[in-house]
Amino acid sequence: INAGDYIFYTDWAWTSFTVFSISQTLMLVVGATYYLTFTGVPGTATYYGLIMTVYTWVAKGAWFALGYPYDFIVTPIWLPSAMLLDLAYWATKKNKHSLILFGGVLVGMSLPLFNMVNLITVADPLETAFKYPRPTLPPYMTPIEPQVGKFYNSPVALGAGAGSVLAVTFAALG
Numbered sequence: 012i013n014a015g016d017y018i019f020y021t022d023w024a025w026t027s028f029t030v031f032s033i034s035q036t037l038m039l040v041v042g043a044t045y046y047l048t049f050t051g052v053p054g055t056a057t058y059y060g061l062i063m064t065v066y067t068w069v070a071k072g073a074w075f076a077l078g079y080p081y082d083f084i085v086t087p088i089w090l091p092s093a094m095l096l097d098l099a100y101w102a103t104k105k106n107k108h109s110l111i112l113f114g115g116v117l118v119g120m121s122l123p124l125f126n127m128v129n130l131i132t133v134a135d136p137l138e139t140a141f142k143y144p145r146p147t148l149p150p151y152m153t154p155i156e157p158q159v160g161k162f163y164n165s166p167v168a169l170g171a172g173a174g175s176v177l178a179v180t181f182a183a184l185g
Contacts, residue, residue: 025166032123032170033177035087039063040118040178043096047110053101056114060093080142085133088125092118115182119175127167 042063043056067086074084095117096110103109 025169028127028166029123029170029173031087032126032166033174035089035126036092036119036122036170036174036178037181039089039092039122040096040115040182041184043093043118044110044114044182047096047100048107051105053097053105056093056096056100057090060089063089063093085130088122088129091125092122095121111182112179115179116175118182119173119178120171123167123170123174126170 039060043059046055046059047053064086067089071081071084071086075081096114099114099117100110103113
């Protein structure tokens with residue numbers, strides 16, 4: 012749900028984007044794989060992706076009801092990755108092992124890319140935050156400057172790499 016929140020963590024922005032990408036990849040691949048293998052019907056992953064999209068729209072509406080502007084939270088892009096999972100299932104003749112391997116890699120590689128393209132097209136949440144100030148953070152929530160590893164130089168690459176490895180594992184669990 013918090014795909015658009017990554018920019019708030021100004022010191023850890025790209026690391027946060029990577030973590031959000033991985034968590035969303037795993038949420039999609041576990042649920043969609045379960046649906047697909049349970050029903051055996053190609054198209055079920057896309058249906059699941061639609062459910063997740065509607066759910067995030069509802070959550071976004073809740074933020075809107077709290078007085079935030081509608082572009083404050085950017086909903087993640089689920090459907091194209093879910094469609095790729097369906098295609099993998101259909102193309103491998105409903106082979107569950109191929110679904111786990113190929114579908115997991117496709118979702119893991121594509122979701123961070125689609126989410127970054129999605130985020131580029133909307134208003135910067137940090138800029139929005141300055142228009143809607145909130146009380147200052149308590150000291151224990153104050154961001155800390157990262158001192159090691161510059162992993163956030165390429166968040167899409169890192170999110171896609173980690174997501175594709177983990178998505179295969181979690182698709183198998185799904």
